[in-house]
Amino acid sequence: MPPTTCAHCSTNRAVIKRPKNHHKLCRGCFLTVFEDEVHHTITSSKLFYPGERIAVGASGGKDSTVLASVLKTLNERHNYGLDLILLSVDEGIKGYRDDSLETVKRNSVQYDMPLKIVGYDELYGWTMDQVVETVGKKGNCTYCGVFRRQALDRGAKMLEIKHVVTGHNADDIAETVMMNLLRGDLPRLSRSTSIVTGDSSSDVKRSKPLKYAYEKEIVLYAHHKKLDYFSTECIYSPEAFRGTARSLIKNLEKIRPSAILDIVRSGEDMAQLTPDKGKGQCACDEGDAVGGCGSANGRTSGNELARMEASLKERPRHDSLETEISSNGPTKADDDVVQLPVRNRRPQEAAGTPLQTLGQCVKCGYMSSQSMCQACTLLETLNKNRADITI
Numbered sequence: 205m206p207p208t209t210c211a212h213c214s215t216n217r218a219v220i221k222r223p224k225n226h227h228k229l230c231r232g233c234f235l236t237v238f239e240d241e242v243h244h245t246i247t248s249s250k251l252f253y254p255g256e257r258i259a260v261g262a263s264g265g266k267d268s269t270v271l272a273s274v275l276k277t278l279n280e281r282h283n284y285g286l287d288l289i290l291l292s293v294d295e296g297i298k299g300y301r302d303d304s305l306e307t308v309k310r311n312s313v314q315y316d317m318p319l320k321i322v323g324y325d326e327l328y329g330w331t332m333d334q335v336v337e338t339v340g341k342k343g344n345c346t347y348c349g350v351f352r353r354q355a356l357d358r359g360a361k362m363l364e365i366k367h368v369v370t371g372h373n374a375d376d377i378a379e380t381v382m383m384n385l386l387r388g389d390l391p392r393l394s395r396s397t398s399i400v401t402g403d404s405s406s407d408v409k410r411s412k413p414l415k416y417a418y419e420k421e422i423v424l425y426a427h428h429k430k431l432d433y434f435s436t437e438c439i440y441s442p443e444a445f446r447g448t449a450r451s452l453i454k455n456l457e458k459i460r461p462s463a464i465l466d467i468v469r470s471g472e473d474m475a476q477l478t479p480d481k482g483k484g485q486c487a488c489d490e491g492d493a494v495g496g497c498g499s500a501n502g503r504t505s506g507n508e509l510a511r512m513e514a515s516l517k518e519r520p521r522h523d524s525l526e527t528e529i530s531s532n533g534p535t536k537a538d539d540d541v542v543q544l545p546v547r548n549r550r551p552q553e554a555a556g557t558p559l560q561t562l563g564q565c566v567k568c569g570y571m572s573s574q575s576m577c578q579a580c581t582l583l584e585t586l587n588k589n590r591a592d593i594t595i
């Protein structure tokens with residue numbers, strides 16, 4: 205059979221079948237199309253302004269590595285005028301984060317971007333290794349997720365930066381939508397679909413430029429661009445519920461490849477049905493599950509992605525028509541939106557009052573809807589446990 209030519213340039217040999225829509229593309233066209241789509245997300249959401257200083261939440265993993273690389277490319281290509289800085293949080297997990305931070309340090313040199321690292325140790329007096337030693341593996345993701353959100357915020361403030369971008373991708377968002385749908389938590393579901401999070405009481409906003417990028421395409425991009433990234437999963441326990449949502453979506457994706465984008469779009473449409481239209485006053489909630497890192501080892505459910513990465517490494521570059529997935533394009537709900545019954549409405553919400561009023565944590569001064577922020581509440585429990593153990 206003659207080699208397939210690229211559907212885009214009709215010249216080069218196609219080496220990639222896009223997971224999103226089955227288009228067969230050559231390496232160069234795939235990289236350009238991927239970058240163009242991120243550029244479209246950025247410009248259509250008016251994510252940045254010229255001269256803006258941006259902290260890229262950099263974990264050394266594929267998503268944030270691709271994010272940093274694509275932002276660098278687009279910044280130069282389209283003259284965004286951004287000042288890009290890598291911001292890493294060292295959770296204090298030996299054999300995992302220390303290794304991935306080495307990758308970020310290399311990325312900092314490769315992309316010529318300054319790097320700032322903030323540690324749980326210095327911020328909270330606890331490393332995640334110590335947290336797990338104290339509370340065990342079960343539920344440790346809650347501590348980590350709460351601490352990380354705040355750590356990124358604090359790191360940005362140290363750098364006097366008001367905008368942090370993270371590598372959350374379409375799969376992450378679809379999982380979060382699904383989890384909140386299964387929980388019946390419409391307000392959180394709607395917040396999870398926003399490309400920008402944060403609120404008026406914090407001067408650090410968050411955004412997700414890879415919101416519409418499929419995880420598999422991110423892996424393909426990293427592979428074909430030969431990016432240096434760290435691919436080991438966190439050594440601590442996965443968020444079981446996210447893993448379940450992930451498996452569900454992966455199974456749906458097999459029979460309906462557009463499922464990931466469909467779920468994201470449906471989440472966006474549902475957000476319009478909530479009183480705050482997805483712009484709730486809750487910066488403590490990235491739309492991820494309460495706590496948790498947003499990725500979990502759901503990734504290993506079925507080990508699909510790990511297999512894909514392994515096979516990409518093994519196979520020669522020209523032989524990577526890997527993923528049998530097609531897309532019918534996202535479906536759009538009717539414009540005539542009907543008010544859906546919202547389950548489990550909270551009393552304040554039913555009374556039409558705002559869900560949360562943000563103030564400052566009495567202990568650390570970080571924004572909080574309670575008198576004490578989530579991180580300090582968790583730290584109180586940890587410190588009490590430490591005292592009990594010492595006694």
Ligand SMILES: Nc1ncnc2c1ncn2[C@@H]1O[C@H](COP(=O)(O)OP(=O)(O)OP(=O)(O)O)[C@@H](O)[C@H]1O
Binds near residue numbers: 261265292497498
């Ligand atoms: N330790 C960290 N330091 C800085 N940013 C982080 C850190 N951990 C996560 N992030 C940010 O949050 C995003 C989502 O994190 P998550 O834990 O879901 O990892 P992930 O989906 O495996 O992403 P990645 O492949 O970038 O590690 C990351 O892409 C990154 O931007």
